Amino acid sequence: MATKKAPKKASPRTTLAPVTKVAILGFGTVGSSVARVLAAQKFPGIQLTHIFNRDVDRKRTSAAAKFVPKSVLWTESINDILRSDVDVVIELMGGLKPVELWLTKALTAGKSVVTANKQLIAYRGAALLKLAAKHKAQLVYNAAVAGGVPVIPGILQGLSGDQITRLSGIVNGTCNFILSRMENGAAYATVLADAQHAGYAETDPSADVDGYDARAKLCILSRIALHAELDPDTVATQTISTVEAIDFAYAKELNCTIRQVSRAELNGKAVHARVGPMLVPRSSPIAWSHGTQNMVVATGRFGGDTVFSGHGAGGEPTAVAVVSDLLAVAQGCTTVHLPVKKREVVSDFLAPHYLRFIVDDKPGIVSAIAGALSKVGANIDSILQRPGYPKHRLPFVVTTEPCLTSTIEQAIRSIARMDCMLEPPLCLQMLVADDKAEDVELPAGI
Numbered sequence: 001m002a003t004k005k006a007p008k009k010a011s012p013r014t015t016l017a018p019v020t021k022v023a024i025l026g027f028g029t030v031g032s033s034v035a036r037v038l039a040a041q042k043f044p045g046i047q048l049t050h051i052f053n054r055d056v057d058r059k060r061t062s063a064a065a066k067f068v069p070k071s072v073l074w075t076e077s078i079n080d081i082l083r084s085d086v087d088v089v090i091e092l093m094g095g096l097k098p099v100e101l102w103l104t105k106a107l108t109a110g111k112s113v114v115t116a117n118k119q120l121i122a123y124r125g126a127a128l129l130k131l132a133a134k135h136k137a138q139l140v141y142n143a144a145v146a147g148g149v150p151v152i153p154g155i156l157q158g159l160s161g162d163q164i165t166r167l168s169g170i171v172n173g174t175c176n177f178i179l180s181r182m183e184n185g186a187a188y189a190t191v192l193a194d195a196q197h198a199g200y201a202e203t204d205p206s207a208d209v210d211g212y213d214a215r216a217k218l219c220i221l222s223r224i225a226l227h228a229e230l231d232p233d234t235v236a237t238q239t240i241s242t243v244e245a246i247d248f249a250y251a252k253e254l255n256c257t258i259r260q261v262s263r264a265e266l267n268g269k270a271v272h273a274r275v276g277p278m279l280v281p282r283s284s285p286i287a288w289s290h291g292t293q294n295m296v297v298a299t300g301r302f303g304g305d306t307v308f309s310g311h312g313a314g315g316e317p318t319a320v321a322v323v324s325d326l327l328a329v330a331q332g333c334t335t336v337h338l339p340v341k342k343r344e345v346v347s348d349f350l351a352p353h354y355l356r357f358i359v360d361d362k363p364g365i366v367s368a369i370a371g372a373l374s375k376v377g378a379n380i381d382s383i384l385q386r387p388g389y390p391k392h393r394l395p396f397v398v399t400t401e402p403c404l405t406s407t408i409e410q411a412i413r414s415i416a417r418m419d420c421m422l423e424p425p426l427c428l429q430m431l432v433a434d435d436k437a438e439d440v441e442l443p444a445g446i
Helices: 029-041 056-060 063-067 078-082 099-108 118-134 151-158 173-183 188-197 212-226 245-253 315-330 365-375 405-415
Strands: 020-025 046-052 073-075 088-091 112-115 164-170 256-267 270-281 293-300 304-311 344-346 353-359 380-384 394-400 426-429
Touching: 020 029, 020 078, 020 315, 029 046, 029 063, 029 315, 046 056, 046 078, 046 315, 056 063, 056 073, 073 078, 078 099, 088 099, 088 315, 099 112, 099 118, 112 118, 112 315, 118 212, 151 212, 151 293, 151 304, 164 173, 164 212, 173 188, 173 245, 173 256, 173 293, 212 256, 212 270, 245 256, 245 353, 270 426, 353 365, 353 405, 365 380, 365 394, 365 405, 405 426
Parallel strands: 020 046, 020 088, 046 073, 088 112, 270 344
Antiparallel strands: 164 256, 164 293, 256 270, 293 304, 353 394, 353 426, 380 394
16 A cells, blocks of 8 residues: 655745945944944854944954954945944944034935944934934934943833932943042052043043043933923033042041942922932942942932942943844834923032031131031031041041032032132032931922
8 A cells, every 4th residue: 555755844035134334434443343243243144344434444354353254334424334334333432523424424325323422322323213213213222321331221121110309320440440449548640640540531531531422311301301492501421530549548437438429310390300429328239339330320209329330431331232222223222211301400409518628727627617517507516537637738638417419518608718728629419328417308490
């Protein structure tokens, strides 16, 4: 009896995954790291086709270029990118001009954009997001804050169901590198030079040490977490360059350390926002961050505190975030969009303050300082004076009970005019571990 052969199984139909063509604008530290990650991972369907850079011949012959496929077009003409069939433009050049114009043209042409440009997103992000939506493109910028730490997608995708009321943390790895090294005894100038040599700080470090970089990042986080659109120029900043070794010694006596902290808190229709060096209790997670690490604490009405931590400076951590954004765009992932309102920015916080003076010692100085503080309604909490310093250049510290920053600044202006003062007084806010100071209701209009 003949047996029937089993019918052959039909071969499954295979369809080739669409290819996402990618251009990189800027082949510096991050751009070259992105190329290296793409070469190492060999993601299916991702094809690097263009690299744009000024003085492109120098970049094309650099050591980092060995990770770039030979098929890639290197160019100094942005029009080669804009007129191409590239699907995603990765912008890693920074700044507003001419990048804003270029990305506007890319989005208008329907090309999606991935960027790590915190200044661009802080100042122009809202308008560019609207433009991207209009032309059915995507604008993704998760790498713009905290480098490789997924704080933006973490808040957008993981915490959007909560009502975030407060943000605080460290979002500038360069300043954290400097201050954590100073905590161990190094001098500011020495550590700054080391940071510049390592590529963490620019030749002109003002964007980092004076707080402008962190300010832009704080405004981006405020938009996604507090749903508040802030004008970066209205957010108060304070430089870390006036912090000295003696301040870490006194901070240690107060069971604190010093970090550049970015803070934003929703209070009615206003947002209280500030960036600057602050005394942080050693019990706070923010004090645990060292080197180039970033840390952001998001406080929700329902979920409480959520902490994001990791390396926030350097090419490879940032490249990881950029490539992750690229993959999300290529796979058609969409992000959460919640309504955002423009908010007034107020720089005042109710907090204890650390005041460090360097004086030519003479009788009556403490009494005069106490009088100036009393005149504005500020109360002294403690006075610290370490032994071993000469009387003609004596550093000592006064800490105050919680009061508004503007109140302390008013007293400081008066104290700075005293004949005994050899340097402008240093005034730093002090974070409170249990945040009781921040729970006090601020006066109307503040």
